[in-house]
Amino acid sequence: MSFTDFIAIDWSGQAVERPRGLAVAQARAGSAAPELIDRRWSRQDLLEWLAELAARGTRALIGLDLSPAFPFCDAGAYFPGWAASPPDGPALWKLVDTLSADDPHLAATRFVNHPDARRHFRQRGDCGDLFPPGRGRFRVCEHGQEAMRLSPYSCFNLVGASQVGKSSLTGMRVLHRLRGTIGLWPFDPLPESGPVLVEIYTALAARLAGMRKGVSKIRDGETLDALLAAFGSAPHRPLPRHDDHATDAILSAAWLRVAATQAELWSPARLTPDLARTEGWTFGVP
Template identity: 65%
Template sequence: MKRLFEQFAVIDWSGEAVARPKGLALAIAERDRRPPVLLRPDGGWSRGAVTDWLREHAQAGTRLLVGLDLSPAFPFLDQGAYFPGWDGSPADAVALWAMVDAMAQDDPHLSVGSLLRHAEMKRHFRLQRDCGDLFPAGRGRLRLCEVGQAAMGLSPYSCFNLVGAAQVGKSSLTGMRTLHRLRGAVPVWPFDPVPDEGPLIVEIYTALAARAALVPKGRSKMRDGASLDAALEAFGTAPHRPLARYDDHATDAILTTAWLRHVADDTHLWNPPGLTPPIARTEGWTFGVM
C-alpha cells in the first residue's frame, strides 16, 4: 500500500433509531502531529448528514482515510452464507448492503426496524426478549477477523446480537445503508481496492486504538481530558483542544483518529496474513487486526 493520505477521520457510529443519535461522533486530523478536531454541527450529526459529508469529500477528491466503527458485513464463511437456509441470502457484501437498504427503505433516519421485523431475517438475530431460533448458543456467530480480534485479547460481539450496551448489530445494519448509498463514490477496503485519489473507508475497532496507546483493559472509555492527552501522546499527538463535554464517543473518535494517522502507512496492516479474497468479498476485515 503505497498511497499517502493527507487527512484522517474516524466516525464513532450509532444504530439508535432517532434523527440525531447522541453516540454519533466524528473527528478529523491533518497529516501532522496536531490533535484531531471533533466536528459537531448544531444539534449533532444525523446518519444522513454524515453520509452527505462523506459524499462531499468524494466529490472534492479529498485524500481522506476514514475509519468507521462498525462491522460492514455479517459472518459468511463459517456457514457459507450470511443467512443460511434462506434463498434470499446475498452472495457478497455489496449485495448485502443493497438488500439491507431496500428492506429498510421506508424507515426514517437510515434506521432498520422494518428489516428486523422480516419473518426470515429476525430468525438470525438476538433481539430484546426475542431471540431468533437460528441465533446459536453463546456469543453468536463471528467473522474471521473477529476471531482474530479475540486472539489479540479484544472482546468482539456478534453482529447478530442486538442486545446490550456493547452490541454492534444495530450500528452495523444502519451503517450498511450508508455504505450502499455511497457505492460508486467512496470505496471500502478490503471490498474495493485502494484508490489512487479521493477518500477510502476502513473498518476500525476503537478498543484496538486504546490498546495500542497502552490504556489498561477496562479503562479504554475515557471521559476526561487528562486521560485522553496521555493516550494521544503514545501516537506522537499534541494535547487536544478541550471539549465542552467529555463522553466515550467523542474521546473514542479523537483517539482513534490519532491512531489511524499513526499507523496508516504501515504496509503490514494493509496485508494481514489472514485476509483472503473470499473474506475480502464477503466479510471484510478490521484495519489493524493481524
C-alpha cells in the same frame, strides 16, 4: 498509502434522527491533535458529508466504527436457509437498504423484523431460532480481535449496551448509498486518489495506545492526552464534555494517522479474497 486527512467516525444504530452517539473527529497530516467536528449529526448528514469529501477529491482515510458485514465463511452464507441471502458485501448492503426503505433516519428496524432475517438475530424479547447457543457467530477478523485480547460482540446480537449489530445495520444502508462514490477496503481496491473507507474498532486504538484491559472508556482530558501522545499527537483542544463517543473518535483519528503508514496492516496474513468479498476486515487486525 499517503493521506492528507484522517477521520474517525464513532457510529450509532439508535433509531432516531440525530443519535447522541454519532461523533466525528478529523486530523491532518503532521502531529496536531485531531479536532472534533461538533455537530448534531444525523446519518443522512454524514452520508452527504462523505459524498462531499469524495466530490472534492479529499485524500482522506476514513474509519467507521461498525461492522460492514455479517459472518459468512463459518456457514457458507450470511443467512443459511434463506433463499435471498446475498453472495457478498455490496449485495448485503443493498438488501438491508431495500428492506428498510420505509424506516426513517436510515434505521434498519424493518430488516431485523423481516420473517426470514429475524430468525438469525437475538433481539430484546425475541431470540431467533437460528441464533446459535452462546455468544453467536463471529467473522474471521473478530476472532483476530479476540486474539488481541479485545472483546468483540456478534453482529447478530442486538441486545445490550455493547452490541454493535444495530450500528452495523444502519451503516450498511449508508455504505449502499455511497456505493460508487467512496470505496470500502478490502471490499474495493485501494484507489490512487480520493478518500478510502475502512472498518475500525475504537477499543483497538485505545489498547494500542496503552489503555489497560478492563478500562474501556476515556472520560477525562488528562487520560485522552496521555493516549494521544502514544501516537505522536499534540494535546487535544479542551472539550465542553469528555464523553466516550467524542474521545473514541479523537483517539482513533490520531491512530489512523500512524496506522496508515504501516504496510502490513493493508495486507493481513489471514485476509483471503473470499473474506475480502464477503466479511471484510477490521483495519489494524493482523
